[in-house]
Structure formats: structure tokens, C-alpha cells
């Protein structure tokens with residue numbers, strides 16, 4: 001696996017019961033996954049020679065992030081190394097412009113969008129539709145809301161063009177909430193769909209995920225799963241695919257129904273799927289491992305009525321271990337997943353999962369534990 005973050009750490013964990021030998025290319029020996037993996041190569045994934053040396057002896061390569069240059073992945077494939085997902089699929093998760101163009105081509109519903117050339121062009125884009133505000137995104141390099149701007153005028157739209165990367169303009173969708181439809185697909189074309197979840201963001205960062213999305217119309221839920229399966233098939237995705245969705249009210253908003261628009265794609269295990277570790281029969285990580293090895297996929301169904309995942313962000317206390325005593329004593333059903341990262345304010349350093357039959361109770365337990373670990377709740 002290329003990339004030593006928490007996704008690699010948890011993918012490695014999922015491979016252990018299968019006896020899968022896991023080799024890691026990591027930026028630093030202190031990275032989240034490098035701390036736990038036995039076979040670690042420290043090197044720069046942007047360097048083709050490093051990638052080639054790393055790939056020697058690997059049966060298959062997969063990723064914990066989308067940043068490996070597409071041309072390097074083509075080179076590895078040309079060397080005869082299976083790359084899953086392959087570069088032709090992965091480019092849609094790397095480049096938001098390519099993703100929008102392809103999704104439009106296959107009929108997947110998207111916000112109104114086009115590539116814009118400068119602030120004056122942003123004003124033209126606004127005038128073609130509902131006016132400002134407009135959402136601007138650099139087509140490459142964004143994550144956790146970085147590389148995304150909401151602009152209210154052309155004068156406001158200077159910053160996004162500074163990086164010299166093409167900029168995508170999108171209508172600002174007045175969504176009711178954000179959902180994610182997660183699927184896993186194998187080289188054989190077998191695919192499984194997890195229940196559609198609700199994802200709640202705070203300051204552009206995922207805060208809470210509720211599985212399944214409460215109150216979601218069963219027809220829309222099935223439609224969203226089918227949409228994600230179709231995208232996985234059309235784009236030839238191998239492994240876990242997260243389709244981040246906006247749920248939007250249709251008609252005049254007086255309750256005639258809702259539809260979904262695709263926000264973005266991630267082709268790797270995803271934060272919106274962390275609940276599956278404790279709430280599904282087969283976790284997203286276990287199914288990602290199975291998919292890249294072309295093994296039959298595991299059952300994606302939930303084990304329990306509700307599962308809630310809450311991210312643990314860094315707060316003022318560098319030592320979260322001290323908080324385990326209270327959290328574990330208060331809630332024996334709590335599942336804590338920490339990433340071994342240094343605590344820095346606002347940084348994702350772990351998550352918790354809770355589950356049960358009463359959604360209000362399950363949510364309260366997750367947010368209490370996440371807040372207590374962070375230090376924002378003290379009793």
C-alpha cells in the first residue's frame with residue numbers, strides 16, 4: 001500500500017487475519033501505518049524510481065491516498081504490476097474536472113459546473129445560473145475542504161487561481177444534508193453496496209457519520225446505491241469507492257421529495273465507511289483487501305440497527321490515553337480507534353464507533369466520547 005496514514009494502518013489491520021503480507025511505502029517511519037506495519041519502505045511516492053523499487057516483489061499495489069502521479073501508475077502497470085484501482089479509474093478521484101466530465105457523460109447527477117479561467121469567467125458562470133455564491137475548487141490537490149472556496153463576487157475569486165491549477169466552478173447546492181454511498185468492486189466485477197450513510201461536516205471536516213442515514217427514503221437509498229455501483233462499474237474502480245452525495249429537496253421544498261447529486265469520489269477506504277469496522281459484517285477495510293486481491297467480497301450488511309462514528313480531533317491535551325479510563329468505564333460498548341498520530345489542534349487523530357437500537361442514545365455516546373477524548377467535554 002502506498003501512503004502511511006490511518007487508512008493504511010486500518011487496512012493493514014484488516015489483512016492480518018488473512019495472513020496477507022503487507023508492505024508499506026510511507027513518507028516517514030513515524031507515520032500512522034509505518035508504526036505498526038512490519039515491512040516499511042520510507043520514500044517519496046512522487047518519485048518513480050522509489051515507486052518502482054517499492055513495487056518489486058509486490059503482487060498488487062493499492063493506496064491510502066489519491067496523490068500518486070497518474071503517469072507513474074501507468075508506468076507501474078507497463079512494468080506488469082497490478083495497480084488497484086488502476087490509473088484510468090483513479091484519475092477521476094485525483095482530478096475533479098475529469099470526474100465531473102465523466103460523471104456527466106454517464107448520466108450521474110452533478111451540480112451545475114464548468115472549468116473557469118479567471119475571476120471574470122467566474123462572474124460569467126454565476127450569471128449563467130443563479131448568480132453568486134459560487135463554489136470554486138482546484139481540480140487537484142484538495143482535501144478536507146482545503147482547495148474549496150465559496151465566493152460571493154468576482155473580486156472574491158482571486159485566491160483560487162493563485163496556485164496555477166485549473167479551477168472548477170460549481171453552483172452552491174442548497175443541500176438538506178450530505179450522504180455517502182459506499183461500494184466495493186473486485187476485478188471479477190463482483191460488487192457490494194453498504195447502506196447509505198449521513199455524513200455531518202463541521203468546518204469542512206467530517207465530524208459524525210450515521211449508518212444508515214436516518215429517515216432516508218428507501219427508494220432514494222436504493223437509487224444512491226445503484227448510482228454508486230454504476231459509477232464503480234463504468235469507471236472500472238477496483239476496491240472501495242466512496243461516492244459523496246448531496247441530498248437536495250426537489251420541487252418548492254414543501255416536502256415533495258428529495259434527490260441526490262454527486263459531490264465527489266474517493267477510491268480507497270473512506271472516513272464515511274469507518275463505522276463498518278464495528279457496525280457491518282465485513283468492514284470497508286476487509287473488503288478493500290479482498291477486492292484488490294480479487295477474493296470474493298464479504299457481506300456488507302449492518303450487524304445492528306444504528307452505528308454512529310465520531311471523529312476524534314486533536315484538542316489542547318496531547319495525551320488522550322488518560323481519557324480512556326472515563327470513556328471505557330462510562331460506555332463498555334464504545335469502540336476506540338486511534339491512529340498513533342501526535343495530537344495537534346483540529347487534526348484527525350482517531351475515531352470512535354458506537355452502536356445500538358436507540359439512535360439518540362447511540363449519537364450521544366459517540367459525541368460524548370469524541371468530545372471527552374478531545375477535551376471539550378470534561379465530565
Ligand code: ADP
Pocket residue numbers: 111135137142143144145146147148170171172173174178201204244263264
Ligand atoms: P474535499 O476534496 O476537500 O473533500 P469537497 O469537494 O468534498 O472537497 O468539498 C468540501 C465540502 O464543501 C463538502 O463536503 C461540502 O460541504 C462543501 N461543498 C463542496 N461542493 C459544494 C457545492 N457545489 N455546493 C455546496 N457545498 C459544497
